[in-house]
Amino acid sequence: MMVRTGLTGPFPRSEALVGATRDLDRGRTTPEAVEEAFQAAEREVVHLESRLGFAHVTGGYLRWPDLFRPIAESWEGFAVGPLQRWFETNTFYRQPILLAPPGRAAGALAARLPPACAQDPGRARVVLPGPYTLAGLADNRSGETDEAIVHRLGRLLGEEVADLRARGFATFQFSEPLLVVRPPTGPKAEAVLAGYRAIAAGADHGTTLVWTYGADAAPALGLLEQLPVSAFGIDLAETDPASLPERKGGPGLGLGVVDPRTTLGEDPDEVVRIVRQVYARRRPPSIWLGPGGPLDLLPWEPATRKLHVLAAARQALSEGNRT
Amino acid sequence: MTDRPLFPAQEIGSLAKPRWQLQGVRGEPLDERARGELAAADRGLAFADGFAPARDALLAGRSREVGGDAVRDLGALFALRFFEATGLDRVYDGEARRIEMYEYPIRQMRGFRFQGHVRSFDNKYYLKAAVVDEVRLERPYHVEEFDFVRRHAHAEPKLPITGPYTLADWSYNEHYLARQSGWKGRAARRAAQREFVVDLARRALRPTLSALIDRGCRVIQIDEPAAGTRPDEADLVVEGFNAATEGLDAEFSMHVCYSDYRALLPTLLEAKRCRQWAWEFANRDTEHHDGYEVLGALAEYGDRREVGLGVVDVHRDAVEPPELVAERIRRAVRYLGDPGRIWVNPDCGLRTRSLEVAHAKLAATVAGARLARAEFENPRR
Numbered sequence: 001m002m003v004r005t006g007l008t009g010p011f012p013r014s015e016a017l018v019g020a021t022r023d024l025d026r027g028r029t030t031p032e033a034v035e036e037a038f039q040a041a042e043r044e045v046v047h048l049e050s051r052l053g054f055a056h057v058t059g060g061y062l063r064w065p066d067l068f069r070p071i072a073e074s075w076e077g078f079a080v081g082p083l084q085r086w087f088e089t090n091t092f093y094r095q096p097i098l099l100a101p102p103g104r105a106a107g108a109l110a111a112r113l114p115p116a117c118a119q120d121p122g123r124a125r126v127v128l129p130g131p132y133t134l135a136g137l138a139d140n141r142s143g144e145t146d147e148a149i150v151h152r153l154g155r156l157l158g159e160e161v162a163d164l165r166a167r168g169f170a171t172f173q174f175s176e177p178l179l180v181v182r183p184p185t186g187p188k189a190e191a192v193l194a195g196y197r198a199i200a201a202g203a204d205h206g207t208t209l210v211w212t213y214g215a216d217a218a219p220a221l222g223l224l225e226q227l228p229v230s231a232f233g234i235d236l237a238e239t240d241p242a243s244l245p246e247r248k249g250g251p252g253l254g255l256g257v258v259d260p261r262t263t264l265g266e267d268p269d270e271v272v273r274i275v276r277q278v279y280a281r282r283r284p285p286s287i288w289l290g291p292g293g294p295l296d297l298l299p300w301e302p303a304t305r306k307l308h309v310l311a312a313a314r315q316a317l318s319e320g321n322r323t
Numbered sequence: 324m325t326d327r328p329l330f331p332a333q334e335i336g337s338l339a340k341p342r343w344q345l346q347g348v349r350g351e352p353l354d355e356r357a358r359g360e361l362a363a364a365d366r367g368l369a370f371a372d373g374f375a376p377a378r379d380a381l382l383a384g385r386s387r388e389v390g391g392d393a394v395r396d397l398g399a400l401f402a403l404r405f406f407e408a409t410g411l412d413r414v415y416d417g418e419a420r421r422i423e424m425y426e427y428p429i430r431q432m433r434g435f436r437f438q439g440h441v442r443s444f445d446n447k448y449y450l451k452a453a454v455v456d457e458v459r460l461e462r463p464y465h466v467e468e469f470d471f472v473r474r475h476a477h478a479e480p481k482l483p484i485t486g487p488y489t490l491a492d493w494s495y496n497e498h499y500l501a502r503q504s505g506w507k508g509r510a511a512r513r514a515a516q517r518e519f520v521v522d523l524a525r526r527a528l529r530p531t532l533s534a535l536i537d538r539g540c541r542v543i544q545i546d547e548p549a550a551g552t553r554p555d556e557a558d559l560v561v562e563g564f565n566a567a568t569e570g571l572d573a574e575f576s577m578h579v580c581y582s583d584y585r586a587l588l589p590t591l592l593e594a595k596r597c598r599q600w601a602w603e604f605a606n607r608d609t610e611h612h613d614g615y616e617v618l619g620a621l622a623e624y625g626d627r628r629e630v631g632l633g634v635v636d637v638h639r640d641a642v643e644p645p646e647l648v649a650e651r652i653r654r655a656v657r658y659l660g661d662p663g664r665i666w667v668n669p670d671c672g673l674r675t676r677s678l679e680v681a682h683a684k685l686a687a688t689v690a691g692a693r694l695a696r697a698e699f700e701n702p703r704r
Contacts, residue, residue: 025446092446093444237512262507263495264453297439
């Protein structure tokens with residue numbers, strides 16, 4: 001069983017960084033001091049990811065205000081809208097508003113990636129919004145249908161991936177909670193598939209992951225299995241592992257085995273048991289272990305403890321492979 | 324109260340703290356602007372009568388000598404008179420002594436451990452605790468705060484308090500989740516959350532409400548802003564409300580805002596001792612959308628309770644003209660059928676608006692209610 005671990009989205013800001021950004025908003029510190037706090041926290045996340053044997057580094061995406069903002073602020077056709085609740089959480093994002101059919105601003109996203117990613121693109125995991133979630137949570141005033149927007153965003157993200165590929169990046173994750181929260185059917189599902197075909201073309205045999213969370217993935221499994229990606233991830237705090245149908249082959253499988261909704265630490269042995277149970281039913285070519293959703297729903301310390309659970313589970317699974 | 328006018332007006336929660344209060348509580352000498360605002364406010368509202376030594380010391384730059392508690396007393400008096408001056412029938416102190424609505428109640432309980440900050444959005448964060456043991460109340464809270472308001476209010480006082488579902492939703496659940504056996508999936512989380520909400524309601528909220536009622540508190544607004552986060556947990560909101568108020572005699576209302584109310588219905592209607600729904604409407608009332616149409620759902624379900632009608636939007640500076648407030652009231656009457664069930668208020672707490680804007684919005688609320696009242700009391704005019 002090939003098992004990889006890694007962050008699947010933003011990591012929380014350290015308490016020092018929280019203090020620095022708050023102080024900046026209150027006029028009590030300088031932008032330079034905040035920049036230092038960002039760099040220190042990013043170094044700490046990369047250090048954790050490396051020390052714990054994660055497959056890739058992300059730097060935690062600590063500077064991104066939300067998943068959509070880098071695109072909403074830089075791509076053509078977008079504006080930044082009002083605060084909206086991020087699914088069933090007490091956190092919020094600014095809703096992207098599509099005023100016109102979107103267009104990509106070349107290089108804009110690359111410039112917003114965490115410095116740790118840019119410094120070592122071969123080791124980096126680029127985390128971007130998936131086209132279905134971005135389209136579905138945007139306020140579409142473009143005059144185009146939602147299906148057309150999904151397809152167009154897929155094409156644009158494919159171009160973005162090709163651009164990043166040329167800069168040395170090789171692993172791309174698309175966060176798609178909406179795929180399981182509101183599973184698409186009919187023309188929307190077709191648009192999702194077309195979008196991911198464009199992304200796969202842009203990735204040029206790089207690694208592509210789709211990570212879902214926030215709802216039971218079972219109703220969306222049929223579509224997820226058709227996606228032309230290296231692996232798709234599901235949130236096991238929402239999806240009953242025993243409910244996954246038996247299936248051999250298909251894409252790799254990502255398992256969200258630590259829950260960012262609670263500070264209660266998972267038992268690594270229990271994680272190992274569940275992973276083995278799922279593997280026995282599906283035999284995917286690869287297993288990707290990660291958090292079941294954005295870890296920034298937790299403060300820094302409990303989130304760090306969850307990363308240690310991931311590392312311990314991977315180690316136990318790897319040792320199990322050898323025996 | 325039989326002498327209450329048609330469409331009585333009430334406040335709904337927090338008010339921005341004046342600059343002089345913030346500086347005074349920190350023990351800083353007031354700057355020129357804060358001194359000017361304090362002096363002007365006292366000239367207009369005469370709120371510091373009886374507290375002249377504290378006011379004079381603040382004006383003289385001797386904040387440290389006054390002390391935080393006395394400054395907060397002045398802040399509470401200011402908010403009371405501020406509300407009363409706009410003509411509200413029910414008032415509180417604008418939550419002048421509170422910083423937020425989560426951390427303070429949690430700190431009055433045992434069984435919690437604060438974990439650190441979580442980002443709400445951008446550079447805004449909140450401190451979040453985990454329940455790590457059974458919930459136990461250290462002592463009933465908001466009691467001294469209410470005593471002060473009761474002693475000084477001229478209008479009828481109404482106390483807002485954070486509800487058990489919201490306190491649970493804004494916490495991490497360790498203790499009750501750990502008691503669930505096996506993989507901690509959705510079913511286990513839900514069962515654990517039910518235990519947590521009910522324990523909070525029975526062990527912390529109910530004794531606090533009981534103590535407040537013993538001190539003469541008759542009107543209590545239970546705030547459940549988290550109610551709309553997971554509509555499939557509306558039954559937990561209700562269970563918490565019912566457990567918190569069981570056997571208690573007061574006028575209870577439930578404040579829920581920025582939620583899909585239809586998704587919470589009809590479950591929410593099982594809240595037994597809730598006399599009034601205080602909801603936000605004005606924020607969603609636009610040229611293209613009737614923000615009050617959800618009242619039709621209450622009528623469809625045959626719910627006859629009072630409605631605290633949000634008639635001004637607390638997220639916009641633009642002040643609603645009284646004519647618009649009156650028109651919103653008329654629309655609500657059409658949906659509900661009975662003008663006697665309607666109170667008017669801002670959508671939510673006004674703390675995000677400047678005091679000038681808050682005053683103008685409250686004045687518009689009262690003036691709009693007066694316009695509507697004249698129409699309903701003299702329909703041919």
